[in-house]
Amino acid sequence: MSDKSSIAYVATEEKPQRPAPASTTGVLGWTKENLFATPLNTALTILSFLFLAWMLPGIVQWAVLDAVWTADSYRSCLEISNNGACWAVVGARFDQFIYGFYPHDLRWRADLAFVLLCVALVPLLWDKTPHRGKMMLLSLLYPFVAYMLIWGDGFIFSEVESKKLGGFLLTMIIGVSGIAFSLPLGILLALGRNSDMPFIKSLCVGFIEFIRGVPLITLLFVASTLLSYFLPRGTNFDIILRVVIMVTLFASAYMAEVIRGGLAALPRGQYEAADALGLDYWQSMRLIILPQALKISIPGIVNTFIGLFKDTTLVSVIGLLDPLGLTQSVLADSKWNGTVVELYVFIAAIFFVFCFAMSRYSMYLERKLSAGDRH
Amino acid sequence: MSVTTLPPTETFRIGMLWTDTRYRSSTIQVIALFIVMLLGAFLINNIIVNLAAQGQDFSFGFLTEPAYYDINQRLIEYDSRSPHWKAALVGILNTLLVAVLGCILATVIGVVAGVLRLSKNWLVSRLLAVYVEGCRNVPVLMQILLLYGIFIEILPRPKAATPMLDGAFVATNRGFYIPSVISHDGAGVVLAVLVASVAGIIYFRRWARARQERTGQIAPVMLVSLGLLIIPTTIAFFAMGSPFSLEYPELKGFNYKGGIHMRNSLVALWLALSIYTGAFIAEIVRAGIQAISKGQTEAAYALGLRPNRTMRLIILPQALRIIIPPMISNYLNLTKNSSLAIFVGYMDVTGTLGGITLNQTGRALESILLLMAFYLTASLLISAAMNKYNESVKLKER
Structure with missing residues (x-):
């Protein structure tokens, strides 16, 4: 019998693992896997890029870069920047968009109604609320409270007409x-x-x-x-x-x-x-x-x-x-x-x-x- | 020796109407019927009293009186001396026009978006997720108005507009212009050939199917159908000396003339409805495809079917079977949402019958009843068709 150890190769120590091929890991691997896996996929990716390149710059330019944030009229917006959004109008009429024509000095009542709504929603939406059952019963009272706050009851809160809302x-x-x-x-x-x-x-x-x-x-x-x-x-x-x-x-x-x-x-x-x-x-x-x-x-x-x-x-x-x-x-x-x-x-x-x-x-x-x- | 027990003799007490479950449901229904009749009598009485107090009557006679208003987008002959019923008809046709156009485009957008959203391509699936979530979570009315506003603000005046596609398509702030088809002598022959070849295709497909079931031989259905569709019609078209031609829009003075003029209101409504409904259809298509288990594909492969046949x-x-029912209810929603046309001034049936006619004649009750009747009929017809379809594709369980 010949000595096998002379011809066989026996590794005495474990070989270090080689890293995965560069093309399957990291940014490159991810890109290949998710964007350029097949010819069809590559075409779709290119089309999407073209679409983004066509849409995004114009939108960003209009909505952010060239936009006017403070001005007192549309005309002065145009004077500052001719082809951007005039967000100043939102700032100028923001209160109206939130409250309508609700009287100025009573707006805290609407605010309070909104805060109470959030409070009343907590036990309904979140099942770990402490004392959930009792809290839910309190939430049932919310509609009446909100009605009193928003429209007023004529005693504690002065009344507000519906057309002001x-x-x-x-x-x-x-x-x-x-x-x-x-x-x-x-x-x-x-x-x-x-x-x-x-x-x-x-x-x-x-x-x-x-x-x-x-x-x-x-x-x-x-x-x-x-x-x-x-x-x-x-x-x-x-x-x-x-x-x-x-x-x-x-x-x-x-x-x-x-x-x-x-x-x-x-x-x-x-x-x-x-x-x-x-x-x-x-x-x-x-x-x-x-x-x-x-x-x-x-x-x-x-x-x-x-x-x-x-x-x-x-x-x-x-x-x-x-x-x-x-x-x-x-x-x-x-x-x-x-x-x-x-x-x-x-x-x-x-x-x-x-x-x-x-x-x-x-x-x-x-x-x-x-x-x-x-x- | 057998023991027979007589059923205990019952005496009917009035309280049993409620306590005994055998009588309770009848009691409830009688009470409900009574309440409904009372309510109906109350409402009808109120209507009669109110109409009498205002010196009005309930009649549809106003429909035959002249309307005295103009409708700028119309599919049939109409002028301001036409009667109200014709104005309503113009409105109905406009509703149907935008509904049909919208359903077609929404299906195309929805199917493409739904399939692409399942794509393994990260960028594409993300883009479509943004589209679907963005459009589903914004009121369709906002989308219509936004698109309309953008058209009016951004598109150039007719004089400054540059025609695209060799002059075939012009986008201006007064609307979009596309070529119209004009038919000359012999057009009927070409159309007749087209109809005949479609009939031929249907007949051929039936024959091919019957033969396949009889002998197992598969005929090249697709190729023959395409050939039948294209070749005879093309030959007829040239044999009759090209009886169809396109009329391109041309700038005359301050406006484009010729071609088909699609107003901004129509295009904004059509596109916004299609984009909005398309987002819903995309989700339906995606869910429908995902619902079919992988085992079905594997079983088909195991039977030896090729991928496209699978x-x-x-x-x-x-x-x-999963996709079609919700898809049809989305078509219905689109049709009902087309009533938002009134916000952009597109004269659909809500704008004519429920808008100007109502305001001019003061016949609120009659006008709104007719309007509701129209939408209700359309919905019920489509629902009935859908139920028939559902019945036909239902899983046949034994």
């Missing part, structure tokens, strides 16, 4: 009350549509299909012009209240369909199990069915909320002074005539912040609730 |  204050009033009332109404409508009582069912189906079949704008026309035909002579109630009712009815029909989807997705066995436990209809809905169905439909519910919040811009068509309605009055002012794009961009940006926050929160909620499923 | 025969039919 405007700007994002109005958007928040319509949006928040619409959201708060449309969910319970939507749940009732969805349950009604699934009910085995034929008359109740057809009533709900008729309502839902009617509301979903017409644009919100026609319902707002009804609120502004037709309602006086439907009510006894001489009755006249607040235009904002009318709009809130219409927006709530509108959103609740969509909400009902979303929740019906959630109800339909529950396995039949859940209903049967609830019956087998001897629960009556409302108990089984409250304890077994709705918690699950609502959980499934969270994305749809929040989408409906976002839609409702976005739809509040339509109220300017019947002459309410929401931010969009206010732009008309700003543009009618000869000082700021011509700042259309700036104003619209500003309003769009604020809406984006609110709606984006809502959609992120719904994603967080969805993740958190579906994490519970895996146990 | 896509066409396995993935798409399943993805479409």
Whole structure:
């Protein structure tokens, strides 16, 4: 037998690992993997770059570099810079965009209402709030407090007329009350549509299909012009209240369909199990069915909320002074005539912040609730 | 020996209407019916009283009276002496025009964006995420107004505008101009040939399918269809001496004449609605494709299907089942959102019937009823079609 050790190579120590090829790590590797993996990908990357190079410089130039931040009229904006945005108009009319024509010395009341809204939302949105149950009961009081603060009660707070309300204050009033009332109404409508009582069912189906079949704008026309035909002579109630009712009815029909989807997705066995436990209809809905169905439909519910919040811009068509309605009055002012794009961009940006926050929160909620499923 | 027990004799008490579950639902429904009838009577009575107090009646007679207003964007003959019903019809056609154009463009944008958002290319998927999130979270009305404002502020006056694409397309602050098609003698023949070849394609495809199911032989369907579509029509076109020609817009005085004039209001509304709805469709398409499990693709490969057949025969039919229903409800939303035209002065049915006609005649009740009836009919028709479709593609479970 020959001595194998003389011909075999035996490594006595571990070889140092070589670094991965330069083309697969670091910036280069990432670029290759994510931007230039295939010819098609390369083409797409180049196209995207061209698109960005075409769009971005102009936008940055207009919105930032050449923009005018302080000036006292559109004309002086143009004197400073001829082809930039005139953001000065936002600064000059900022208060109006927030409060509308709410009296100057009473604005702290609107501010307080907003702060209280944030406080009232904490126990609803954050499940680790200490004493959550009691805090939620306090949140239920919020609508009354807010109403007293904003409109006044004539005793402690002086009264403010509805037509003075405007700007994002109005958007928040319509949006928040619409959201708060449309969910319970939507749940009732969805349950009604699934009910085995034929008359109740057809009533709900008729309502839902009617509301979903017409644009919100026609319902707002009804609120502004037709309602006086439907009510006894001489009755006249607040235009904002009318709009809130219409927006709530509108959103609740969509909400009902979303929740019906959630109800339909529950396995039949859940209903049967609830019956087998001897629960009556409302108990089984409250304890077994709705918690699950609502959980499934969270994305749809929040989408409906976002839609409702976005739809509040339509109220300017019947002459309410929401931010969009206010732009008309700003543009009618000869000082700021011509700042259309700036104003619209500003309003769009604020809406984006609110709606984006809502959609992120719904994603967080969805993740958190579906994490519970895996146990 | 069997024991028979008689059912306990029941005495009906009035309280059982509520406590006994056998009667309760009937009780509730009777009460609901009663309330609804009461409410209806109350409303109708109010309407009658209010109309009488204002010296009005409820009639649609105003529809045949002359409208006395002009509509600048119209698809049919209309002048200010035309009756109100014709103004409403012009509005309806304008609504349908922007809805159809919008649905087509939104589908194109949405499908492209949805597919590209799934791309492994980092830059492209990020860009499209920005597009989708940005457009979904801003009110569509803001987008319409913003686009309209940009058109009016940025685009040049007709005199200063530079025609693009060899003079075929001009963008000015008064609107966009595109070439229009003019037909000469013999155009009918070309159209007839086109229709005949489309019919031929349909017939051929049926025949090819029947043959494939009978014998297993696959005919080159795509190639033959394309040939049938293009060749006979082209031959007819040249044989009749090019009966179609394009009319280009030309600058005459301060304005462009000729071609098709698309007003800024129409273009802003159309583009903004398409971009907005496209963002929603992109999410639907993405969700639909992601919902098909990878096992489906692998199973198709295991059966020996090629990638494009896998896509066409396995993935798409399943993805479409998920995609189509929400897509159609988005088309409906687009149609309803087209009523925002009133904000940019595009004369759709809300602008004519629900706007000027209402204000001129003071017939608020009738006008808004008609307006709602139009939208409701359109929605219900499309919903009915969608339900039929859903029924036909539903999973056939046994």
